[in-house]
Amino acid sequence: MARVVSKRDRELPLAGDDSARFLPWVAGAMVFLAAVALAGALLAQTVAARWQQDLAGSLTVEVPPRAGASAAEREQTALALLKATSGVRDATPVPRSRLERLVEPWLGVGAHVAELPLPALIEVQLADDAGIDLGTLGERLAEAVPGAKLDDHALWLAGVGAVVRAVEAVALSIVALIAVLSAAAVGFAVRTGLAIHSDVVEVLHLIGARDAYIARQFAGHAFRATLKGGIIGLAAAVSLIAALAEGRGALGPLPLPEVKLSMIAWGAIAAVPIAAAVFALLAALATVHRQLKRMP
Numbered sequence: 001m002a003r004v005v006s007k008r009d010r011e012l013p014l015a016g017d018d019s020a021r022f023l024p025w026v027a028g029a030m031v032f033l034a035a036v037a038l039a040g041a042l043l044a045q046t047v048a049a050r051w052q053q054d055l056a057g058s059l060t061v062e063v064p065p066r067a068g069a070s071a072a073e074r075e076q077t078a079l080a081l082l083k084a085t086s087g088v089r090d091a092t093p094v095p096r097s098r099l100e101r102l103v104e105p106w107l108g109v110g111a112h113v114a115e116l117p118l119p120a121l122i123e124v125q126l127a128d129d130a131g132i133d134l135g136t137l138g139e140r141l142a143e144a145v146p147g148a149k150l151d152d153h154a155l156w157l158a159g160v161g162a163v164v165r166a167v168e169a170v171a172l173s174i175v176a177l178i179a180v181l182s183a184a185a186v187g188f189a190v191r192t193g194l195a196i197h198s199d200v201v202e203v204l205h206l207i208g209a210r211d212a213y214i215a216r217q218f219a220g221h222a223f224r225a226t227l228k229g230g231i232i233g234l235a236a237a238v239s240l241i242a243a244l245a246e247g248r249g250a251l252g253p254l255p256l257p258e259v260k261l262s263m264i265a266w267g268a269i270a271a272v273p274i275a276a277a278v279f280a281l282l283a284a285l286a287t288v289h290r291q292l293k294r295m296p
Contacts, residue, residue: 022185022189023185023186023189023222023225023226023229023280024225024226024228024229024232025229026182026185026229027182027185027225027226027227027228027229027230027233027276027277027280028229028230028232028233028236029229029233030178030181030182030185030230030233030276031229031230031233031234031237031272031273031276032233032234032236032237033174033178034174034175034178034272034276035233035234035237035238035269035272036237036240036241037170037171037174037175037178038171038175038268038269038272039237039241039261039265039269040167040171041167041168041171041172042261042265042268042269043261043265044163044164044167044168045164045168046260046261046262046265047164048157048160048161048164051157051160052157057125057126057128058123058124058125058126058153059123059124059126059134059150059151059152059153060121060122060123060124060150060151060153061078061082061091061121061122061124061141061148061149061150061151062119062120062121062148062149062151063075063078063119063120063121063122063145063147063148064119064120064147064148064149065117065118065119065120066146066147071120074120074145074148075093075120075122077144077145078120078122078141078144078145078148079091079093079122081140081141081144081145082122082124082141085132085137086132087126087127087131087132088124088125088126088127088132089125089126089127090124090125091122091123091124091125092122092123092125093120093121093122093123094120094121094122094123096118099118099121100118103116103118134150134152137150138150179279182226182276182279182280182283183279183283186222186226186280186283186284186287187283187287189222190218190222190283190284190287190288190291191287191291193218193221194218194288194291194292201214201292211288211289211292211293214288214292215284215285215288215289215292216285218284218285218287218288219281219282219284219285219288220281221284222280222281222283222284223277223278223280223281223284224277225280226273226276226277226279226280226281227273227274227276227277230272230273230274230276230277231273233273234269234270234272234273237269238269241261245260
């Protein structure tokens with residue numbers, strides 16, 4: 001008895017259990033869903049940050065065409081008023097060609113965009129701490145150029161921020177639900193394995209094996225099985241994300257910013273299988289210790 005067999009021989013034969021074979025598949029599905037949800041939340045956050053960077057401290061003035069009035073004169077009047085306003089750093093008219101490119105995705109390629117009576121747009125950059133009363137500025141614009149409208153991006157960005165927070169909340173809820181289901185799956189596999197190998201566990205106890213040793217056997221198996229399935233799930237998630245990105249590019253120019261996930265975001269997504277495996281290890285340890293305490 002002193003010459004005990006090798007560590008490999010002393011391990012419980014968990015890999016051949018029918019109950020444990022489903023664990024990699026469950027882990028793969030859970031990691032796939034968690035990675036996709038995380039990617040969606042990170043992408044929404046990136047889009048919001050990009051819009052915030054592009055639109056913060058800026059306004060847009062719309063000068064629609066008006067019958068009996070020169071569009072160029074109306075635009076120049078609005079420009080002069082804006083440049084004379086304290087707190088306005090710059091005011092630049094948007095070229096007609098750019099307006100046509102913005103409208104074309106909505107109307108389709110081949111539409112007679114050049115013939116449309118598009119409104120003139122003026123991009124306004126505000127000075128830092130401008131403190132402009134936008135309500136008063138809008139009234140002055142409407143008085144000088146009837147029909148002109150002032151678009152405050154801050155209100156729109158606030159709405160985008162609310163949507164992003166909602167997306168993040170949904171994604172975190174999905175990840176939390178996946179964690180609960182994963183813990184349940186690991187617990188089921190562990191309890192079933194203990195029931196199948198109860199005689200082996202009893203023999204191990206008789207020869208002096210501690211609960212921690214037995215728990216490590218189950219925890220190690222859960223870690224390896226979850227990591228194996230998680231890598232497959234991650235590969236499927238990355239393939240889906242890449243396919244969606246390629247599909248978005250095939251749609252042509254859209255009135256949305258071109259956004260890609262950063263390396264930090266991809267690192268967070270790549271860490272999902274490792275996090276899942278560690279979570280499975282801890283869940284298995286807790287389950288085994290709890291079940292062993294109940295055994296006679």
